[in-house]
Amino acid sequence: xxxxxxxxxxxxxxxxxxxxxxxxxxxxxxxxxxxxxxxxxxxxxxxxxxxxxxxxxxxxxxxxxxxxxxxxxxxxxxxxxxxxxxxxxxxxxxxxxxxxxxxxxxxxxxxxxxxxxxxxxxxxxxxxxxxxxxxx
Numbered sequence: 001x002x003x004x005x006x007x008x009x010x011x012x013x014x015x016x017x018x019x020x021x022x023x024x025x026x027x028x029x030x031x032x033x034x035x036x037x038x039x040x041x042x043x044x045x046x047x048x049x050x051x052x053x054x055x056x057x058x059x060x061x062x063x064x065x066x067x068x069x070x071x072x073x074x075x076x077x078x079x080x081x082x083x084x085x086x087x088x089x090x091x092x093x094x095x096x097x098x099x100x101x102x103x104x105x106x107x108x109x110x111x112x113x114x115x116x117x118x119x120x121x122x123x124x125x126x127x128x129x130x131x132x133x134x135x136x
Contacts, residue, residue, distance in 0.1 A: 002081045002134035004037035010073045027061065030093050030108050031120065032079040035081035037091070053115045054124045056089060060109040069095070069103050081125040085123040085136055 007031060016022045026048040035045055048054050093098055093106040112121050 001120050002011065002037070002041075002131055004033065004040045004079045005080060006033055006036040006077050006079075008032060008075050010069050010075065012071050015071045019067075019070050021071075021073075023063075023065065026063055026065075026095070026104060027107070029075070029077055029095060030061070030079075030091070030106055032040075032078040033093050034091055034108070034110075037079045037081070038127075041127070041128060043130055048124065048127065049115055050124050052124050053111045054121065054127075055115050056110040058108060059088070059111050060134075061106065063104055063106045066102050067097075069097060074098050077120060081131060081134075084132055085112075087120070087122060089123065089127075091123060094107045 003091045010021050014021055029074040038045060038048070045056070048056065074097075076096045078094045080094075080095065083088065085091060089110045089112070091106075091108045091110075093108060094106075096101055109134060112123055113119060114121050
């Protein structure tokens with residue numbers, strides 16, 4: 001398993017009339033967690049797309065909201081990969097508030113596509129080789 005953590009502070013523009021973090025903004029936080037996890041492996045999404053030629057579109061996302069987050073809350077996004085990727089890369093995300101209380105949990109599944117043909121491909125070796133050591 002590989003775990004990555006990153007922090008984000010809820011901005012005023014991300015809240016709704018009740019002062020809650022608007023539910024539609026959670027997907028952006030999941031993406032932030034994914035981007036930073038890939039970066040922690042020594043790669044970037046930009047390198048995957050521009051140099052390696054592989055994109056990773058989301059094909060599935062499930063969220064369980066537990067309690068609200070509010071404007072100016074400092075949140076911790078914990079992003080896990082529990083399985084070495086093959087056809088898909090599956091992320092398990094948990095977001096916690098400053099008190100360590102779970103705000104929400106999510107599962108996000110991405111596939112891999114060749115950026116030139118837009119056809120599905122397997123996990124690129126550049127990513128697989130970076131993540132595999134975390135499972136040994």
